[in-house]
Amino acid sequence: MRKERKNAIRDRIIDTAGRLFYKQGYVNTGINQIIEESGVVKSSLYASFRSKEEILMEYLITVGEATDESMLAAAMKHKDPKKQVLAIFDQLIKIVETDDYYGCTFLNVISEIPKDNQVVTEQIKKQKNSLRSLFARLLEPIGKEDLANEIYTLFDGAMIANKVHGELWPVTSARKTVERLLQ
Known part of the structure; x- marks a missing residue:
């Protein structure tokens, strides 16, 4: 169950970041915006991705x-x-x-x-x-x-x-x- 939750958070981050990267560009998309729009906490993002x-x-x-x-x-x-x-x-x-x-x-x-x-x-x-x-x-x-x-x-x-x-x-x-x- 814990792994499924981690994968769900990871998928949410990728989906949100991907949508933002695609619409507004990679450079124009910040980590804080990804965190805010994906609804995850900063520690969850950094537990899934280093950068x-x-x-x-x-x-x-x-x-x-x-x-x-x-x-x-x-x-x-x-x-x-x-x-x-x-x-x-x-x-x-x-x-x-x-x-x-x-x-x-x-x-x-x-x-x-x-x-x-x-x-x-x-x-x-x-x-x-x-x-x-x-x-x-x-x-x-x-x-x-x-x-x-x-x-x-x-x-x-x-x-x-x-x-x-x-x-x-x-x-x-x-x-x-x-x-x-x-x-």
């Missing part, structure tokens, strides 16, 4: 796993490798059209942290490489796995341009480009 960066790391791992599952699930609705890749872009279109989309979690964080923060940078690279690998795996049966880097670059570029412009066209344009690449 704000440790909370961030757990959040990035959690979001990375959810993102990977979401993209794979979208792709697996189809049998044709080309349609699988395009389905990932369709999934991105659905995501960016939601009212609570504030950009890619990983791209947002990487833009805020110092360049020499290797721990966070490596976690973000791990998640981004997971997407690149997914594109390569999906395209391997048709011998087009060498396009994975280009497709990944279009995917991330579309997210950045969407955040800059606040419009859907960057994502739909990237999808059209990928469709032409896969012909």
